[in-house]
Amino acid sequence: MRKLLIVSFAAVASVAHAAPDAPSPILTTPEAKDVLSYAVPEVARVTHVDLNLTADFKAQVMRGTATLDILAKPDAREIVLDDNKLVIAGITDAAGKPLKWTVGAHDEYKGAPLTVEIDSARRIVITYQSDPGASALGWLSPALTAGKAKPYLYSQGQSINNRSWIPTQDSPGIRQSWSARITVPSDLVALMSAERLTPAGEPAAPGWHSYRFRMDHNVPPYLIALAVGDLKFQPIDRRTGIYTEPAMLTRDAAELSDTGKMVDAAEALYGKYRWGRYDVLVLPPSFPFGGMENPTLTFATPTIITGDKSNVDVIAHELAHSWSGNLVTNATWSDSWLNEGFTTYFENRIDEALYGKERAATLADLLWDNLQRDLKAAPDADATRLHGKPEGTFGELDYTKGSTFLRTIEYAVGRARWDAYLTSYFDRHAFQPQTTAGFLADLRANLIKGDAALEAKLQLDEWAYAPGLPANAVHVRSATLAKIDETLKRVNAGAPxxxxxxxxxxxxxxxxxxxxxxxxxxxxxxxxxxxxxxxxxxxxxxxxxxxxxxxxxxxxxxxxxxxxxxxxxxxxxxxxxxxxxxxxxxxxxxxxxxxxxxxxxxxxxxxxxxxxxxxxxx
CATH class of the missing domain: 1.25.40.320 (Peptidase M1, leukotriene A4 hydrolase/aminopeptidase C-terminal domain)
Known part of the structure; x- marks a missing residue:
């Protein structure tokens, strides 16, 4: 193993500046209606969010302003945002003129509509702070960190938690570019899921530093992410590296040393990585997920650090989201399999490219076990449909049934043809929302092309809309796990x-x-x-x-x-x-x-x- 050198934040390369993307399209078909958002984007929608916030660790709130750019119909006189217990001090237009606003009835899960009377304004400024119990924000005392000396803050936006600290239209189908200035105590470092404009920070008030960030691509708002703590960086290669607490840096970087190779393998499969850098932030143990695919900066749990690289498939998964989820995004959470099923399939292909067919088969075979478990445990048949309920499928079915669907297509048409289709699919729909109906239409137009025999063989509608598992599902079997099964037989028969x-x-x-x-x-x-x-x-x-x-x-x-x-x-x-x-x-x-x-x-x-x-x- 080559020796890894610790570098300063100032050494981290910055992506060249580009103008923000033009607004991404929104989908207006009935299946693209997001019932978990109060927004009415066909009337007025947010296209850019600019945050200027201070992290108050004592009060456990983020406070400051959010400036929103709005694209609206000429006769639109209001915009509806998503809000979850934000404490709003006032809303003005860009010139400082106060605007009228109201917060509607609060739903325990969805939060509340924040309606602003914009009249002719197309930029508004919201002065506010988050609630101490904001569902997106994890405020950790020093005792809950590795270093035990300094506090820590991290956010988790998926699926609809970011409305608890950012007043915007919190729907995956309403993609937005964004920028931010985050002010934190001067002994802490702020990171976000965007280009890092001031990697070393810049002085603000005495005892405070500010960090500035910019995301010029339009992203679903759940991907706006923040972390603040005692953080250091270690590079892996020219565009990848690891952030974590100092005490964990050498261990984490060694475990994740294949990250750069994963990016190369992913690009070889399905086209250019479009987000500049790909870094990984290993968080404290309280992080609730294995990983979160925040652009440019995957958030990862320390539980994947086991010393043998046997769980780095989590990083392959979050990296794959840079195409399926971040680049092409489910328009609503009823179609979450478009993010997770695609990504689980893609992850397995990265694992195969780097670690061989048997490693990939082992992971796929275990997922088959999980698929069978969730099909049996689902509370009702509807919970097993890929295009399902607003919160998605039961258990991990969006991952397991979704990836099995795509693997079944691969086996039916051949890998070369399937890979060419997927590459073209990501290109056609880059930086856009997608629905199950839209994906099936794309498959029929660009892969099946009127082949009735292939259409019948694939059973697309049964996979997408019917409960259970179609009969043509492909089960990949692992020789490694077959040996474990033989061991189990002996042990279950009484072997010591x-x-x-x-x-x-x-x-x-x-x-x-x-x-x-x-x-x-x-x-x-x-x-x-x-x-x-x-x-x-x-x-x-x-x-x-x-x-x-x-x-x-x-x-x-x-x-x-x-x-x-x-x-x-x-x-x-x-x-x-x-x-x-x-x-x-x-x-x-x-x-x-x-x-x-x-x-x-x-x-x-x-x-x-x-x-x-x-x-x-x-």
Missing amino acids: IGSIDTTRWSTQEWLRFLNGLPREQSAARLGELDRTLGLSASPNAYIRSAWLVLAIANRYDPAIPSIAQFLPSVGRGLLIFPVYRALKAQGDWGMPIAKRDYAIARKGYHPTVVATLDRLLG
Whole structure:
């Protein structure tokens, strides 16, 4: 491994300045109506957002101004924005003339409409601050960071959380360019998902520094992202690098050293990377997701750092979103599979290019397991449709059923033909919203081209609109996991745990093994598993989560200390929700444990995670 050198922020290359893109189109077909936004973009829409905000860590609010550029019909006299508990001091036109505004009835999930009487104004200035409980913002005390000395702030916008700190039209179908000036305490660094104009910051008031950012491409507003903390940078190559807290920098950069190769592999598959730099920010453990595809700056959970690169597929996934999701975006969250299904398929192709067919097959085979799990667990058939409910499909079906759909097309038409189509698809719809109906129309026009036999073979409408899994679904099988299945047969037949060799197992092999064990186990067998494999003390959060779910299902008391240590140390929903759900299922044994540990862990979780767990355990 080559030695990596720490450089200053000033050394980070800046993308050459370009004029902001012309406004992206909006879709006005019935299926493109976003029921989770109050906006009426066909009358008046936001085209650019300029933020000038200060991060007040003591009050836990962002305060300042948002200046909005508006494109409206000549006779439009108002614009409707999305608002979630913003504290608005006033709204003016560009000349400072006060404008009338009202906030409508508040919905617990959607927030409220913010209606501004713009008259002839096409630029408005909103002076406001966020609420301390803003659903997008995670404010962390120093104790919840790696360094334990300085506070931390990060945002998570997807799907409709950014309306809690940015007054705009918070819909993925209303793409906007944006810019920002963020002022923070001078011992902290601010990062955003955009070109970094002042990487080293610039003096503001005594004790404060400001950082300026610019995104000239139109993006869905959920991709506006912010992080503030004690952060350092380490380059990987000319256009990629890692940001994280100083104590974690060397470890994180080593684990993610293939990031530049991933960008090269992605470009070789589906065309030019269009966002300038691609950096990764590894956040504190409270980050609720594996990763978030914020342009130029993927946000990532530290749980992917396991020392063996077996979980860097998360980075491949977020990178792939630079095409599917960021470049071509679901117009509404009813079509979230257009983001996640495409990206999961693309991610697997990057993994294959870098790590070989068997690694890619292993990941795809595990996703098939998840697909079957969610199809069985879905509350109703409608929840399994790709074009589905406003919040998307059940569980991970937008990822797993969506990617299986695309893989099935690949197998039907051949990889070369499919890859050529996908490359052209991303080019045709770059920086635009998309719907399921729009994608199917594009497929028929540019891939099927009137071939009735191919149309019948692909079953496009059944995949997109029908529940369940079509009969032509392709299941990729892994030889690696087949060996684990053989091991499981022996263990489940009574073979000693000490007879198996786990020294070279990847995270994926561990998960296949642990999840393949019968849910009913004796205390003696659980003890043998734990002592032999060190499960309760595993530093790998994926392994620990899977083990704890099994232990809890059997009310295994020796695992209680491990539960108490694990839950406050990880904030990723994928890993902690199953543990809390397993505890709840154990009623009088599990609920006291869940509530006790949650009372300790709650202050370190992101607001979206807190909301979910409050409902689960309330």
